[in-house]
Amino acid sequence: MxxxxxxxxxxxxxxxxxxxxxxxxxxxxxxxxxxxxxxxxxxxxxxxxFSDLDDFLAAYAVDRSFTVIAAAKRLPERAGTGDIAANLGDAVLAVPRDTLAALARLLVLRPELAARVHDVLGDDTALDAIEQAAAAYLAAERRLGRLPETTDPAAVALAVVGALHHLVLTAADLDDRLRPAITALVGSTANERSGNG
Structure with a gap:
């Protein structure tokens, strides 16, 4: 150049x-x-x-967190349409994978950056936003009667994000492993609903 x-x-x-x-x-x-x-x-x-590498990395983490948050916030709009597990899987996997993988790996190695992201974005970090969106979506589906009343949206959302975080850090085959996990988590609540009905 x-x-x-x-x-x-x-x-x-x-x-x-x-x-x-x-x-x-x-x-x-x-x-x-x-x-x-x-x-x-x-x-x-x-x-x-940027003043130094830490300043650059904080700006990177904020920028990429914002991208993930924007993608995640569209999930609750899907309530009442299509298959619940497929909707949840599609939304979680629509988050740019390379971005999420790089961000998660960076924040694991440099946890102090998370505090700087929180300073800018508040409580909405990338994985927090995915968890909150998933919980809101599942709660909406429960209100619509598409999930049983005994479903705990926050617990299912936490399990989905835990699986996502684990796979982002350890596996390349995110699609092949995350979708069956989501189907099992959501399917167990749907099976409970049909067993109670």
């Missing part, structure tokens, strides 16, 4: 580069130089826009 040439969307370019480094090399290998090399920009550009 020639000197003095403005780079449109530089922040997003750097965030995307950081994501690729995290996914390929792991968050422990993340450095300012690794990010700028991956982005194909001069090493000093990161520090021209």
């Amino acid at each position: 020639p000197r003095g040439v403005a780079i449109p969307e530089l922040r997003q370019q750097l965030f995307t580069a950081a994501e690729r480094v995290i996914l390929r090399d792991g968050p422990a290998r993340l450095s300012g130089r690794a990010v700028t090399t991956e982005a194909g920009v001069a090493a000093g550009l990161l520090y021209a826009h």
